[in-house]
Every structure is written in C-alpha cells, then in structure tokens.
Amino acid sequence: MTQVPSSTDVVIIGGGVMGASIALELSKNGRKVVVIDKGGAPGAGSTSASSAIIRFTYSNFNTILMAWEAAQYWYNWNDFVGVDDPDGMAKFVKTGYLVFLTEGYDGVRQRELWDQFGIPYEVLSPEEVRKRWPAFETGKFYPPKSIEDPAFADDPYDQLSALFDPLSGFMDDPMLAAHNLAHAAKSHGAEFFFHKEVSGITKSGGQVTGVTLASGETISAPIVINAAGPHAAKINRLAGVYDEMKVHHQPLRQEVFSPPAPVGFRLEDNAPIVADLDLGQYFRPHMGDLLNVGTTEPACDPLHFIEDADDWNDQVTVEFFERVMLRLARRLPDFGIPLKLLGIGALYDVTDDWIPLYDKSSLNGFFMACGTSGNQFKNAPLVGKFMRILIEAQEQGIDHDVTPLEFVGEATGKAINLGAFSRLRSEAVTAGNVMG
Numbered sequence: 001m002t003q004v005p006s007s008t009d010v011v012i013i014g015g016g017v018m019g020a021s022i023a024l025e026l027s028k029n030g031r032k033v034v035v036i037d038k039g040g041a042p043g044a045g046s047t048s049a050s051s052a053i054i055r056f057t058y059s060n061f062n063t064i065l066m067a068w069e070a071a072q073y074w075y076n077w078n079d080f081v082g083v084d085d086p087d088g089m090a091k092f093v094k095t096g097y098l099v100f101l102t103e104g105y106d107g108v109r110q111r112e113l114w115d116q117f118g119i120p121y122e123v124l125s126p127e128e129v130r131k132r133w134p135a136f137e138t139g140k141f142y143p144p145k146s147i148e149d150p151a152f153a154d155d156p157y158d159q160l161s162a163l164f165d166p167l168s169g170f171m172d173d174p175m176l177a178a179h180n181l182a183h184a185a186k187s188h189g190a191e192f193f194f195h196k197e198v199s200g201i202t203k204s205g206g207q208v209t210g211v212t213l214a215s216g217e218t219i220s221a222p223i224v225i226n227a228a229g230p231h232a233a234k235i236n237r238l239a240g241v242y243d244e245m246k247v248h249h250q251p252l253r254q255e256v257f258s259p260p261a262p263v264g265f266r267l268e269d270n271a272p273i274v275a276d277l278d279l280g281q282y283f284r285p286h287m288g289d290l291l292n293v294g295t296t297e298p299a300c301d302p303l304h305f306i307e308d309a310d311d312w313n314d315q316v317t318v319e320f321f322e323r324v325m326l327r328l329a330r331r332l333p334d335f336g337i338p339l340k341l342l343g344i345g346a347l348y349d350v351t352d353d354w355i356p357l358y359d360k361s362s363l364n365g366f367f368m369a370c371g372t373s374g375n376q377f378k379n380a381p382l383v384g385k386f387m388r389i390l391i392e393a394q395e396q397g398i399d400h401d402v403t404p405l406e407f408v409g410e411a412t413g414k415a416i417n418l419g420a421f422s423r424l425r426s427e428a429v430t431a432g433n434v435m436g
C-alpha cells in the first residue's frame with residue numbers, strides 16, 4: 001500500500017461526494033491534494049444512503065439559486081466531471097418534482113423566487129394532479145400523524161393542489177457520482193487514502209499545520225478541509241473551532257425505505273418525486289420498480305440526534321417502517337403494504353437552521369464543508385468551487401467574515417452570497433426540516 005505523504009498543499013478529511021468534489025476542483029487548479037477517509041471507498045459514508053434528489057424547493061434566494069446552478073452540472077454530468085470513469089458514470093433521471101400545497105406551505109414565496117431565476121413550474125388543481133397521475137389520493141390529511149393517533153385513519157377533509165416543476169430529478173447512483181469525482185480528481189494528481197482516520201489537527205500560532213492519523217502518521221499542510229459528513233462536528237471540535245460557531249451542527253439519525261412501487265407510480269409511469277408535507281413524507285420512484293421513501297421531520301415524529309457518529313443503530317426499525325408505509329398508503333391507495341422490511345439507517349449532519357456550512361474558520365487555513373442537513377448532495381458540484389474561492393480569498397488577505405464573498409454562477413450568471421453559508425450567520429428562516 002502507498003504511504004501517505006508527509007506533506008502536501010491541501011488535506012481533505014472525507015472522501016464523500018463533498019470531499020471528492022473539492023478534491024477535483026482544487027487538483028484541477030494545480031494544488032497537491034490528499035484525501036483521507038476512514039471508510040473503504042469514495043462516497044461509502046452518508047453519500048451512499050442519499051436519495052440524491054435534485055430539486056429547487058428551498059426557502060431562500062441563495063439556497064434556491066445554488067440548487068438551480070448546481071443542477072446544470074448534473075444535467076451535463078460527464079462534461080462536468082471531464083474524465084470517463086471506467087467503473088461507469090452516474091446518470092441524472094429526470095422525473096419532475098411535485099409538492100402538495102398544504103398548511104405551512106402555500107408555494108407563493110417559492111414561485112416568486114422561481115420566477116426570478118426562470119425555473120419553470122405549473123400549479124396543478126387536485127383534478128389535474130389525479131388526471132396526470134391517477135395513482136394519487138389528493139385528499140388533505142394535515143397535520144401529519146403517528147399511526148397510534150386515533151385520528152390517523154380519519155377521512156381527508158379537503159383537497160390539495162400542487163406545485164410541479166418539470167426539471168427536477170435524481171442521480172441514479174450517488175456513490176458512483178462520488179466515485180466519478182474521485183476518479184477525475186486522481187487524474188489531476190489528487191491522492192486518496194482509505195481506511196485511514198484523522199485523529200488530530202495540528203496548529204501553530206493560529207495557523208493550521210496539518211493532521212495526525214490514528215495510525216500514527218502526520219501530514220503537514222497549510223490548508224485542511226473538514227468534509228467529514230456526520231463526523232464533521234467531531235473534527236471541528238478537534239480543530240478547536242466548534243465553540244466559536246454561531247450555527248452548530250450534529251448528526252441526526254434517519255431511516256429511508258425502498259418498498260415496491262405500485263403500478264401507476266413507477267419510473268415507466270412518469271411518476272414524479274413527491275414532497276408530501278401534508279403527511280410529513282417524501283418519496284420518489286426508483287429503478288427496479290421500487291420507491292425511495294423518507295420523512296420531512298413532521299412534529300409527530302421524534303428526532304433522534306446522535307452524540308457520537310461512531311455509535312448509533314444503522315438498522316431500520318419495524319416501528320418506523322410501519323408508520324412510514326401506512327402514511328404512504330394514504331397518498332397512494334394502491335400501494336400494498338410490503339411484508340418485507342427493506343431500507344437503511346443513515347445519518348444527516350444537521351445545522352440549527354438546516355442550511356449547510358461552507359466556510360473558513362477562526363483557525364487560519366482550516367475550512368469546513370459540512371452541516372449538509374440531508375439536502376446538499378445536489379449542491380456538491382458547486383461546493384468544490386465555493387471552497388476554492390474561500391481559500392483563494394484567505395490567501396489574498398480578504399476576510400470573508402467581514403466582506404462576504406460572492407460566487408457568480410457560470411450557468412445562471414447570478415451571484416450567490418457565500419455569507420449565507422457562514423458559521424457566524426444569524427439563524428436563517430427556513431422550513432426547519434430537510435426541505436431547507
């Protein structure tokens with residue numbers, strides 16, 4: 001096995017979709033990059049569990065613009081990556097995205113922002129929704145309930161309209177997408193080391209100087225980037241920068257399920273991705289006539305924050321499975337409750353306001369791309385670029401904390417304010433859940 005080098009320009013902690021994207025951007029721009037990952041392969045961490053939905057339903061100007069800009073890269077993935085991966089290339093599957101309009105989400109602000117960016121959409125009446133996708137029950141059940149609630153089985157009391165955008169979709173294999181980025185980064189000279197754990201951050205006089213590994217090696221580097229996914233808070237603590245942050249982040253346990261799709265709601269039926277805030281869930285068609293189903297953290301579901309990202313239950317539970325499946329059956333009446341429990345446990349890295357942290361820190365040379373809150377796979381292609389301009393600004397003596405940087409989208413020509421992702425921001429007003 002190749003030895004880790006004793007020094008480099010940049011160490012990236014984590015080879016998930018974020019670390020791999022950053023490695024590609026920085027190595028392409030001439031930096032010597034070393035990626036250290038304690039797992040076994042690119043994207044084998046939380047990226048591998050991702051629903052990989054590319055959508056534009058965020059609450060704020062900057063977060064919507066970021067998703068819209070990043071989508072252009074997914075649409076042209078092979079061009080963006082720039083190098084053919086012999087293991088195959090991930091593919092964008094266009095399905096469109098339907099969000100039911102219910103209490104707390106009338107879609108008005110969403111449409112105002114989409115109009116500014118030219119994101120196309122339609123507003124569909126309940127009848128139009130059923131005409132297009134007869135598999136749907138369009139009744140209103142709000143608020144989302146647990147199945148123990150006596151009102152769970154109540155009949156719907158109204159009908160729901162919906163907002164539909166035709167350009168959303170999902171990546172067919174999120175781990176392969178990370179592999180594609182890592183492969184391309186390697187072609188530009190980046191080195192990836194797996195089964196190696198960063199156990200310490202070294203520093204001197206307010207400047208990061210490198211990392212130490214649990215296996216004993218040290219790597220000196222003037223730039224260290226924390227892209228450790230659900231372990232990122234642990235790394236920020238190791239670096240001594242966690243307490244100065246105004247917005248904090250912590251792993252949150254999730255369960256996502258893959259039951260069989262009912263006829264009428266498969267990929268071949270042109271089924272859309274669905275945000276069903278009325279029942280507190282999201283779901284989408286998946287390859288192999290399956291569905292991918294998760295929740296939108298409704299108030300009736302307890303949140304399981306995790307203290308230690310190395311110590312948690314990664315198995316799905318019958319209790320949660322039944323709850324999610326029965327709620328799904330309310331929206332898709334032909335969905336037969338599956339007998340077999342099929343799904344995975346996974347971790348989000350959630351911030352206080354469900355907006356990520358793409359930032360520098362008080363430790364010169366130590367940067368973070370974390371707090372991705374279950375909704376940032378879609379933005380990974382842009383995160384490499386964000387981190388590059390944050391690093392370049394620091395090298396030019398520009399203090400991003402004082403003068404927030406902007407990134408002008410290559411596709412949209414519009415400026416994204418990187419201050420929106422600062423660790424020092426005031427908590428943003430958002431949906432307060434995975435919708436962001």
Ligand SMILES: Cc1cc2nc3c(=O)[nH]c(=O)nc-3n(C[C@H](O)[C@H](O)[C@H](O)COP(=O)(O)OP(=O)(O)OC[C@H]3O[C@@H](n4cnc5c(N)ncnc54)[C@H](O)[C@@H]3O)c2cc1C
Pocket residue numbers: 013014015016017018019036037038039043044045046047048049050051052053054196197198199227228229230231232235254256346347348369370372373374375376377378379
């Ligand atoms: C169930 C689920 C569904 C999701 N659905 C969507 C979606 O539909 N759309 C969307 O946009 N986003 C979604 N997300 C979010 C998205 O997948 C994540 O934001 C993204 O994959 C995070 O990538 P990452 O590289 O930051 O983290 P990871 O992929 O977790 O990578 C971090 C890496 O760091 C390594 N690491 C950790 N600690 C150390 C250490 N000390 N030393 C060395 N290596 C270390 C780990 O081994 C890991 O490989 C979802 C997430 C989950 C969990």
